[in-house]
Amino acid sequence: xxxxxxxxxxxxxxxxxxxxxxxxxxxxxxxxxxxxxxxxxxxxxxxxxxxxxxxxxxxxxxxxxxxxxxxxxxxxxxxxxxxxxxxxxxxxxxxxxxxxxxxxxxxxxxxxxxxxxxxxxxxxxxxxxxxxxxxxxxxxxxxxxxxxxxxxxxxxxxxxxxxxxxxxxxxxxxxxxxxxxxxxxxxxxxxxxxxxxxxxxxxx
Numbered sequence: 001x002x003x004x005x006x007x008x009x010x011x012x013x014x015x016x017x018x019x020x021x022x023x024x025x026x027x028x029x030x031x032x033x034x035x036x037x038x039x040x041x042x043x044x045x046x047x048x049x050x051x052x053x054x055x056x057x058x059x060x061x062x063x064x065x066x067x068x069x070x071x072x073x074x075x076x077x078x079x080x081x082x083x084x085x086x087x088x089x090x091x092x093x094x095x096x097x098x099x100x101x102x103x104x105x106x107x108x109x110x111x112x113x114x115x116x117x118x119x120x121x122x123x124x125x126x127x128x129x130x131x132x133x134x135x136x137x138x139x140x141x142x143x144x145x146x147x148x149x150x151x152x153x154x155x156x157x158x159x160x161x162x163x164x165x166x167x168x169x170x171x172x173x174x175x176x177x178x179x180x181x182x183x184x185x186x187x188x189x190x191x192x193x194x195x196x197x198x199x200x201x202x203x204x
Contacts, residue, residue: 085143089182090201092144096125096178096190097199099138103127104167104197106134111169118178119162120146125178140180147187148179173197179204 100116107114112129119125123145128135140146149163165174176192187204 085182085184086186088141088143089180089186089188092140093180093188093190093201096138096140096180097201099125099127099136100176100190100192100199102136103134104173104192104199107167107169110134113169114167116165116167116176117162118146118149118165118176120149120160121162143183144180146178147181148177150177150179151175 103114103116106112106127106129110129112131112134114127114129114134117126117128123140123142125138125140125146126136153161153163165176167173173192173194175194178190179187180190181187188201189204190199190201192199
């Protein structure tokens with residue numbers, strides 16, 4: 001086991017060294033291109049044909065620069081895409097928590113029963129009062145979906161069936177856990193804690 005750990009560490013060091021070497025070659029090639037473009041030959045002092053051919057950019061150098069740029073872009077794209085998906089998941093969870101907080105505040109201020117409807121099949125969360133004076137719907141992006149709802153349903157009920165919870169003014173809040181998942185499999189929960197009475201989000 002220690003030998004394999006040392007081998008993995010050496011492999012990572014080798015990969016870092018290779019990337020640094022590639023970056024250095026790219027910097028040198030770009031530097032040469034920049035110097036040649038910024039210092040063109042003067043019209044009155046044109047060199048002979050043999051010297052003039054050496055001041056241009058060769059096709060090989062251009063291909064090397066384009067290949068290195070494409071390689072660096074390909075290496076950085078997965079991490080950037082993963083970061084964007086993580087931000088979208090966190091933003092969706094915060095939006096759901098804020099929506100639930102508004103519904104609970106409505107029940108407390110207006111002394112009305114508010115129904116919270118969670119539908120995994122429709123990937124939507126809604127809240128409305130008994131007299132329908134309050135009827136709102138939380139917007140969940142397409143890249144995030146509702147994966148689970150706790151407490152679990154009784155046996156024989158479909159997992160994607162719509163769930164309904166009632167919030168009574170001055171009453172004890174039910175414990176609701178809404179599981180959200182992104183396209184890349186990242187998970188996050190929105191939890192209504194009866195003890196604190198406030199929804200919160202946490203990574204799963």
